[in-house]
Amino acid sequence: MREFGYRRVSDVATAVAVLDAEPHARFLGGGTNLVDLMKTGVERPALLIDVRELPLDRIESTEDGGLRIGATVTNSDLAAHPEVRRRYPALTQAVLAGASGQLRNMATVGGNLLQRTRCGYFADVTKPCNKRVPGSGCPAVEGEHHNHAILGASGHCVAVHPSDMGVALTAFDAAVSYESADGPGELPLAQFYLPVGDTPHLETALPPGALITGVTLPAAPVAARSRYRKVRERASYAFAIGSIAAALDVRDGVVRDARLAFGAVASRPWRARAAEEVLVGAPADATTFAAAADAELAAAKPLPRNGYKVTLMHNLVVSELTALAEGVAR
Template identity: 70%
Template sequence: MREFGYRRPTRVRDALAAVAGDDGARFLGGGTNLVDLMKDGIETPTRLVDVRRLPLEGVREAPGGGLLVGATTTNSDLAAHPEVRRRYPALSRAVLAGASGQLRNMATVGGNLLQRTRCGYFADRSQPCNKRSPGSGCSAIPGEHHNHAILGWSDHCVATHPSDMAVALAAFDAVVHYETLDAAHEIPLSEFYLPVGDSPQRETALPAGALITAVSLPAAAASPRSRYLKIRERASYAFANVSVAAALDVHEGIVRGARIALGGLASRPWRARVAETALTDAPATAERFRAAADAELSAARPLRDNAYKVTLARNLIEAVLTELAHRDG
């Protein structure tokens, strides 16, 4: 590692001031991703600003209903919160599906949203990677890509976003709250992650020097009938090949509303709007669920070695929706 400065402020404004004008400064939460990148030489910060003493921890009722989750809340505390488990169970399941218990005890909500891809070429400085070194090329397209993107990728990058939590947050129309030295702001999660395009190194719409302070879950999105299911290459502590966060509103056998987000398939959590539209006012049957999945996945562009993800995603969507359709409450 290179030498770096370290600050541990107790006020949000002091934290913002500590990174202002320094492109090499980074906020440090649990460090479960950033420190690894520092060890590999991918991140070389000039200064770390530790945010864990800021008053940004906890889960509480949001004005008008819903929940407000502080950015320094640990993943473990979020997953265990009784109101999260009751009103947004898919989110609790998604968090528990990510990493190990030890890492969840350290990792923070804000840091989880900003974690970088686990593409092997991104972590290997001997290989070209447009996300790490813009303009150098994408090694994954002609190389090893069995767990890379099939949706929304570009010729510049086919890496996938690693977060389980963000997939569930996308399904629940979460809003990201952040502050700059000028003011407090908020942005829907659907706009927070940027399309990969020709600038894969720019992953979010967060302005330089901004600090995530909270994530809100709207009351209208609450759904006890929700589920997160993840397929991975080993039973624990592995990133998704495909994951599905879904909520279903069924009345007398008819789908009144559906929320579906997919993970492991794109550079960002993929909200399955096409499938949701296809399901609304349709019979809650396996055949309709499969057809809706096929409609969503018709936009897929698999690479040489990851076409299996199309079939896996279709089957997973159908399985999750079928389970929800037959669940009480």
């Protein structure tokens, strides 16, 4: 591991100023992803700026009935918060589906959104990777890609984003607040992650040197009737091979509102807007749910060894929407 400096900060302005003065620095929250990448040589910061003592560790209700979640709130505290559990149960379920209890005690909301892909080629500095070394190639296209993208990928990168939390936040139209040298700003999560295109090394729309300060969830009555389902290759402590955050409002047998987002199928949490359009105003039955899945997955471009994800995601859409329509508890 490269030798690095360490500085602890206690206010946002200082954190941003320190990073502005040292462009090879990185913000350190829980370190559950960054430190691993430093050990493998993928990340080689000259300075770590510890932001855990910033006053960003609260969850508060907003005036419109939503929630404001500070960037240094731990995953464990987020999942356990009574208002998160009541208003956005899929978010609690998504967080609890990720990692282990020990890691959730350390990992932060801001860090979760910025975690890097777990693609094996990205993590191995002896291999080419366009995300790590632009222009070097994407060996996953012809190599090991059984858990890679089927939506929104390109020939330059087929890696997937690993966040469970991000999937639920995407379904409920969360927005990311940040502070930069030019002042504060906000990005809808739908615009936070950049499309892969031919620049997979550019992952977010955050300005250079920006610090995430929080996430805001707008009021969403439909979110109180939501679920998160994660499919993985072993029972626990594994990244998804496919996941879904779903919310459904059914009245008189008709879908009045629906929210869907997919995980482990694209370079970012994938909002299933085509599926939502099919659902709203249609009968809440298996035929509609299957049609919604087909509409979203029509754009899928699976690789030779990950076509199973199309079937997997279709079945997840139908099963989770059916459970919500029938009021099945988890």
